[in-house]
Amino acid sequence: xxxxxxxxxxxxxxxxxxxxxxxxxxxxxxxxxxxxxxxxxxxxxxxxxxxxxxxxxxxxxxxxxxxxxxxxxxxxxxxxxxxxxxxxxxxxxxxxxxxxxxxxxxxxxxxxxxxxxxxxxxxxxxxxxxxxxxxxxxxxxxxxxxxxxxxxxxxxxxxxxxxxxxxxxxxxxxxxxxxxxxxxxxxxxxxxxxxxxxxxxxxxxxxxxxxxxxxxxxxxxxxxxxxxxxxxxxxxxxxxxxxxxxxxxxxxxxxxxxxxxxxxxxxxxxxxxxxxxxxxxxxxxxxxxxxxxxxxxxxxxxxxxxxxxxxxxxxxxxxxxxxxxxxxxxxxxxxxxxxxxxxxxxxxxxxxxxxxxxxxxxxxxxxxxxxxxxxxxxxxxxxxxxxxxxxxxxxxxxxxxxxxxxxxxxxxxxxxxxxxxxxxxxxxxxxxxxxxxxxxxxxxxxxxxxxxxxxxxxxxxx
Amino acid sequence: xxxxxxxxxxxxxxxxxxxxxxxxxxxxxxxxxxxxxxxxxxxxxxxxxxxxxxxxxxxxxxxxxxxxxxxxxxxxxxxxxxxxxxxxxxxxxxxxxxxxxxxxxxxxxxxxxxxxxxxxxxxxxxxxxxxxxxxxxxxxxxxxxxxxxxxxxxxxxxxxxxxxxxxxxxxxxxxxxxxxxxxxxxxxxxxxxxxxxxxxxxxxxxxxxxxxxxxxxxxxxxxxxxxxxxxxxxxxxxxxxxxxxxxxxxxxxxxxxxxxxxxxxxxxxxxxxxxxxxxxxxxxxxxxxxxxxxxxxxxxxxxxxxxxxxxxxxxxxxxxxxxxxxxxxxxxxxxxxxxxxxxxxxxxxxxxxxxxxxxxxxxxxxxxxxxxxxxxxxxxxxxxxxxxxxxxxxxxxxxxxxxxxxxxxxxxxxxxxxxxxxxxxxxxxxxxxxxxxxxxxxxxxxxxxxxxxxxxxxxxxx
Numbered sequence: 001x002x003x004x005x006x007x008x009x010x011x012x013x014x015x016x017x018x019x020x021x022x023x024x025x026x027x028x029x030x031x032x033x034x035x036x037x038x039x040x041x042x043x044x045x046x047x048x049x050x051x052x053x054x055x056x057x058x059x060x061x062x063x064x065x066x067x068x069x070x071x072x073x074x075x076x077x078x079x080x081x082x083x084x085x086x087x088x089x090x091x092x093x094x095x096x097x098x099x100x101x102x103x104x105x106x107x108x109x110x111x112x113x114x115x116x117x118x119x120x121x122x123x124x125x126x127x128x129x130x131x132x133x134x135x136x137x138x139x140x141x142x143x144x145x146x147x148x149x150x151x152x153x154x155x156x157x158x159x160x161x162x163x164x165x166x167x168x169x170x171x172x173x174x175x176x177x178x179x180x181x182x183x184x185x186x187x188x189x190x191x192x193x194x195x196x197x198x199x200x201x202x203x204x205x206x207x208x209x210x211x212x213x214x215x216x217x218x219x220x221x222x223x224x225x226x227x228x229x230x231x232x233x234x235x236x237x238x239x240x241x242x243x244x245x246x247x248x249x250x251x252x253x254x255x256x257x258x259x260x261x262x263x264x265x266x267x268x269x270x271x272x273x274x275x276x277x278x279x280x281x282x283x284x285x286x287x288x289x290x291x292x293x294x295x296x297x298x299x300x301x302x303x304x305x306x307x308x309x310x311x312x313x314x315x316x317x318x319x320x321x322x323x324x325x326x327x328x329x330x331x332x333x334x335x336x337x338x339x340x341x342x343x344x345x346x347x348x349x350x351x352x353x354x355x356x357x358x359x360x361x362x363x364x365x366x367x368x369x370x371x372x373x374x375x376x377x378x379x380x381x382x383x384x385x386x387x388x389x390x391x392x393x394x395x396x397x398x399x400x401x402x403x404x405x406x407x408x409x410x411x412x413x414x415x416x417x418x419x420x421x422x423x424x425x426x427x428x429x430x431x432x433x434x435x436x437x438x439x440x441x442x443x444x445x446x447x448x449x450x451x452x453x454x455x456x457x458x459x460x461x462x
Numbered sequence: 463x464x465x466x467x468x469x470x471x472x473x474x475x476x477x478x479x480x481x482x483x484x485x486x487x488x489x490x491x492x493x494x495x496x497x498x499x500x501x502x503x504x505x506x507x508x509x510x511x512x513x514x515x516x517x518x519x520x521x522x523x524x525x526x527x528x529x530x531x532x533x534x535x536x537x538x539x540x541x542x543x544x545x546x547x548x549x550x551x552x553x554x555x556x557x558x559x560x561x562x563x564x565x566x567x568x569x570x571x572x573x574x575x576x577x578x579x580x581x582x583x584x585x586x587x588x589x590x591x592x593x594x595x596x597x598x599x600x601x602x603x604x605x606x607x608x609x610x611x612x613x614x615x616x617x618x619x620x621x622x623x624x625x626x627x628x629x630x631x632x633x634x635x636x637x638x639x640x641x642x643x644x645x646x647x648x649x650x651x652x653x654x655x656x657x658x659x660x661x662x663x664x665x666x667x668x669x670x671x672x673x674x675x676x677x678x679x680x681x682x683x684x685x686x687x688x689x690x691x692x693x694x695x696x697x698x699x700x701x702x703x704x705x706x707x708x709x710x711x712x713x714x715x716x717x718x719x720x721x722x723x724x725x726x727x728x729x730x731x732x733x734x735x736x737x738x739x740x741x742x743x744x745x746x747x748x749x750x751x752x753x754x755x756x757x758x759x760x761x762x763x764x765x766x767x768x769x770x771x772x773x774x775x776x777x778x779x780x781x782x783x784x785x786x787x788x789x790x791x792x793x794x795x796x797x798x799x800x801x802x803x804x805x806x807x808x809x810x811x812x813x814x815x816x817x818x819x820x821x822x823x824x825x826x827x828x829x830x831x832x833x834x835x836x837x838x839x840x841x842x843x844x845x846x847x848x849x850x851x852x853x854x855x856x857x858x859x860x861x862x863x864x865x866x867x868x869x870x871x872x873x874x875x876x877x878x879x880x881x882x883x884x885x886x887x888x889x890x891x892x893x894x895x896x897x898x899x900x901x902x903x904x905x906x907x908x909x910x911x912x913x914x915x916x917x918x919x920x921x922x923x924x
Contacts, residue, residue: 180903182898191809192614193880193893194901196664290754350571350651351571422654446912448911
């Protein structure tokens, strides 16, 4: 355990503004902060990790780094799947894990003010005690932080009806690349005073500013929901059912797809006994209250049946329904237990879900890559998981080729390379396919405007 | 009628790319395009008006103007209330009124693709035939255009439950200040590929780009609603009822306030006979389906009664309820018939609505200014209308002083100077009060990044 000379001089230079104990300099501990969960995304050695307690400490670091041209890589819990939080050589990592205050939950205004390190599930639990609901629910919600969710504009299961993180961010406090500590956005229900710079920060993956406080909008606690499950023989049958739900004009509060590979992985891990029944499972939810909701649940069931379900039913047993959704949430970590997983995040128009699922299947066969499928199917946001055995370079190269082909297919169908995970490192080539050179230039201009020295999370996104 | 030499050379220079008949050069006709509906906001002489048919024509103009340093002022229908569309000396006005195609309404994806000149009500009517709903409903909806709505991030009556224009914009096609024609945003339900540049355009009031196409998100047709009306003796009583609705956790689909001055103006114009009963009227709507909605309507009625209503009832007569809302929509044009109206657009936290209404009353008394009150009360977005007789300079100066005091009061209560009308010219001093110098600098940097020569709507917003 040795502290690098760079770290020593950094800590000394900031000693008046940042207590030295905020820094981690042990290389073994630094190593754990140097990457997120993206498979095969490069990262390099950081000089130190700062775990600030206040926005002023962040500001002091940014000002110092700006003067000395030191790159900064901010991060939340590191649950990202695109490499957006991966360290670059000589950088200081800013981990916001210790800024965990829920400063306010306001029942009347339906807002919460939180520090970036608050874990998503913790905020949701605290809101629930006030009869309120913070909807964005990425599968990482037990671990991921609101700051990271905002930086990546995280989605989740609820998005199909309730939208993504951006839809809940009213305001942010940010340290910009010029070292200014600013408040953007508003505290009121509406507001159009100037450009939507708060919105610009959402999803900017730490490249425009470091978020030190967030004001989110809340909703009343969600109504109880009905769960509709359907078993299908094939992905394409399930895709037809998904499209049918959109065609008949339903707005489910969740519509998830999990295939047998995922369910088997969950069963092997948690022994839930749910993988034997079907090749593909669709899980739908309806939270419209009253008889209108009952009718909608019936219609969703009909869509599943019409799509070719081998079995479909509305669950009357809440425990059973919860178990199915718990299995869905566990699918990603369960797959990771089996080896390196390259995670796609394409999103296509809903009408093309059957076609996209069919293309994913063909691409897997063509490249001889095992692909498990998991999807926020109701919004066309698909997460094919490409699995390659550890230490099998040929398999890794085949998986990467399949990854590229899936992105190309999604773009051909009018989709996007990333529905909710962010660009990070893994989707940078895809972004260049998706956006025109003029739009990439606009990104460069905006980046240069707010981070003129390019010190914030350099080399990411574009 | 004479064409200025500047206009002649402009038209000649663009003749290969823009048919000359797209230009208006008659000074009398130009004059009608030189300002919006903001009272006492300055404007100056434009050289010509371009009424383009295509994005390429807009692009050709921007490229020419960039080369020659000619300012451009884009506009929709000119129903703005902040002066955002007012001409500056020597500018070319771009009126998008002839780009009126609804290119697509997609039932399955719940999206529409429209040109900027489509009138809000026309889009809403076309969506309705497909069983779909475009919620943003500014009071100007019979005249204002989607392009103008997007440029100002327009709100309306539905926002209290369904959000503002920004919440419905998925993508835009824009000509930037560098003359690039770009597509920003997405066509899919979700997407985080790069910065939210589409969102940045929303509410930028023509200072960052000229919008030539918009993809909006739609909802299923709204459920039938119940209307709850309440009569109150005072603004503060009504304010208490408004706060109570938030306190008990209701989510009305509308909650509007109209005072007697507005109702009398409507009655004098339309003879609806609704102004005799009350000093202040609250109009609430609940669109939650079924018995849950019935229960919510009962609770709203209770809030009105508890707030001190002299009379309150849930309307069982749809025609009667529609008449009340029609009167609310007519209030602004009815007041304008009485003379110049300076329109506020402050938005305050909901808990401060009673206090803010009380301060507005005091400010009117202090400055001897007649103030009529109209409000999207459910989101704390208040539109006090300051009325000064025409050609009475002293009254105008008193009204402007009251206008400034109302802005200061709103900011003291944690509010914003503009909830939905935009900054334009009238709210520029207020914006400088609301935003820190560092945030104004960020606006300047972003503006310089996307419009480096400062030709797009110069002198507006900040």
